[in-house]
Amino acid sequence: MDRETIQKANKIWDSVLGKVELSIPKPSYDTWLRNTVGISFTSDEFNVETPNAFTAQYLEERMLDMLEQELRTTIGFDVKLKFTVISEIIIPGENEKAVIPSSPYSRSNRTAKYATFDHDLFQDQISNTVGEPRIGSHDFNTRYTFENFIVGDSNQLAFAGAKAVSENPGTIFNPLVIHSSVGLGKTHLLQAIGHETKKLGLTVIYVTSEEFTNQYVKAIQNGQTEEFRNKYRTVDVLLIDDIQFLIGKEQTQEGFFHTFNSLHVENKQIVVASDRNIDELRTLESRITSRLTGGLVTDIQAPQLETRIAILRGKAAQQRYEIPPDVIEFLGNKIRSNIRELEGLLNRVVALAQFRDEPITIESVKRMVGDSERLNKGPISDSKIISEVSNYFGVTSDQIRGPLRTKTYLVPRQVAMFLLREETALSLSAIGKILGGRDHSTVIHGHDKVATLINIDDKLRSDVLAIRNNLTGATR
Incomplete structure (x- = not known):
């Protein structure tokens, strides 16, 4: 296909995405649409490239009607939307892999490409991209503004x-x-x-x-x-x-x-x-x-209930979550001492609701997060997380904490970094010390790489969810 056609397709699809982004929750947009690209079109077909077959399947089954409607509004006539899958996962970093378009996605060619997680590929990507970042090269988090800071008596x-x-x-x-x-x-x-x-x-x-x-x-x-x-x-x-x-x-x-x-x-x-x-x-x-x-x-003191509710409402509005008031109050009563845990709980509820394709109600949320006695026992211990990860991957806790960077230990170590960051209130430095004296920057990169991959690989996401379910069902 010629460059002009690709550019036109890209421009049209960008216009479609600009409208869709305003109408769906931000996590859904970031997960399923942000990395899609318009690549070609004819009078009756428009092709969009997706990062993997799992995304293509989800878009076809859950968002196709909406996307075709926005596409029709944009170009003025009906076309059939088709999804093309690229052959490799894109991991941003200094050593990006080249991406090559493969055949258009269809139900008949849903192979193990997305159903089976390639641990060797994951380990190679981690080895290539996780290392010493440029120290001090911080970009400010766009969410960390005064406008997004909820003010209460405690702060x-x-x-x-x-x-x-x-x-x-x-x-x-x-x-x-x-x-x-x-x-x-x-x-x-x-x-x-x-x-x-x-x-x-x-x-x-x-x-x-x-x-x-x-x-x-x-x-x-x-x-x-x-x-x-x-x-x-x-x-x-x-x-x-x-x-x-x-x-x-x-x-x-x-x-x-x-x-x-x-x-x-x-x-x-x-x-x-x-x-x-x-x-x-x-x-x-x-x-x-x-x-x-x-x-x-x-x-800054621990926020009072009114502030916790305001924080949750602000977070929900910012991310375009539709959360009923009784659910907001329920979550606000669950975690009393840590805003990061509070926001993490909200994110987890939304993610599980989307994953299970069920509405967010007080009944469904209670099932998702468990009863108050279990949650109020406090955060999951770091030793419990490391134990669960090591048991799941068939390695020892000492091997996760150890210095070896062989393929057998690298994945569980990075998953442990992710879960320690997501499920505890530990600082990055503390997590590094727990995992064998690793530094703050290594923990950041380990966490971020797993966070990226669980959005695009269903096997790793399944692994992390399984470990997380074991943790939340266990004694804290």
């Missing part, structure tokens, strides 16, 4: 402080320190400040203290301390997450102390997040804690 002062420094950086509340338990919104506020100050044309760096440490140590080892100083001492806004990671790292504390002083003297804004009050960071050098307490220190 009002922290929100007000964050807004104030984003509007007048370096002139008020400098430094700003926000502390709370995990999953209550510290990172959200730090990145919201980042979004707003970047709009002012300022140079902004958001970095975890673990990444700061890694960069500092690497700079010393490579004789690049001058480059390190120039990077951090010339910014307008420095956002440091998980400052508690500096505890016990005397050399890095020295580097942070001088960076802090240099920026503070120049009236550059410094914002720090911690999992505990600065007074409780007892082994952090006193000269550092003294400077951190010189601005505004504020905390």
Whole structure:
């Protein structure tokens, strides 16, 4: 087919997707439609390329009428929509595989291509793409804005402080320190400040203290301390997450102390997040804690029921979920101390409803999440997750935690990273330590690769769901 036809098909399909995206929940769009491409058309047929046969099957069985209607509205006449499957899974990263269109999808050629998960391919992809990312190369999460932050009594002062420094950086509340338990919104506020100050044309760096440490140590080892100083001492806004990671790292504390002083003297804004009050960071050098307490220190408490309900409503609206009010209140009463777990529970309910093709009602949700006694026992333990994963894949817990990166152990290790991140309130650093002392960046990449693959491979999704069901049915 010629390039002009492909371009026209692509443009038409983009127009269709633009309309459909506004009418269906975002998770459905992201899962089933975002990676589809219009590739050709005739007077009676329009071909769309999908990443795998499972997606093609779902679109044909669940969305075909709607898509054909939008296509007819767009081009002005009736055509039959057909789905073409590419031959390999696309995994974004430095080593992307080439993709080659295969034959159009039909029920007669639904082979083991999508019914059987290729573990060797998965392991090769993980090996090629999971490694040391560019440390400090953070893009701010588009969801972490002030507009998306639900304000209540538990976080009002922290929100007000964050807004104030984003509007007048370096002139008020400098430094700003926000502390709370995990999953209550510290990172959200730090990145919201980042979004707003970047709009002012300022140079902004958001970095975890673990990444700061890694960069500092690497700079010393490579004789690049001058480059390190120039990077951090010339910014307008420095956002440091998980400052508690500096505890016990005397050399890095020295580097942070001088960076802090240099920026503070120049009236550059410094914002720090911690999992505990600065007074409780007892082994952090006193000269550092003294400077951190010189601005505004504020905390975020666990949200009250009204705030939890508002958070769930906001999340549902943002993702275009249609959740009945009684279900929102039911979920708000289930998890009381962690916003990340609260949002994760909502996502799980929606995903299961879509997977089972059933409406979201109070009865169905109770079946999905279990009774309140089981949920309120608290989060699943990390040891239970590792035990369930190791049993499922036929390896030992020590092998999952161990240093070997052979094919036998790599998949279960990455799945364990995913479940530890999704099912517990553990920080990335804590998960890395549990899994044999791996670093924060490796956990991020391991989690993200599994999160990508479970959306496009039904066998892996089945594996993860089976382990998750074992966990939620087990003692926590």
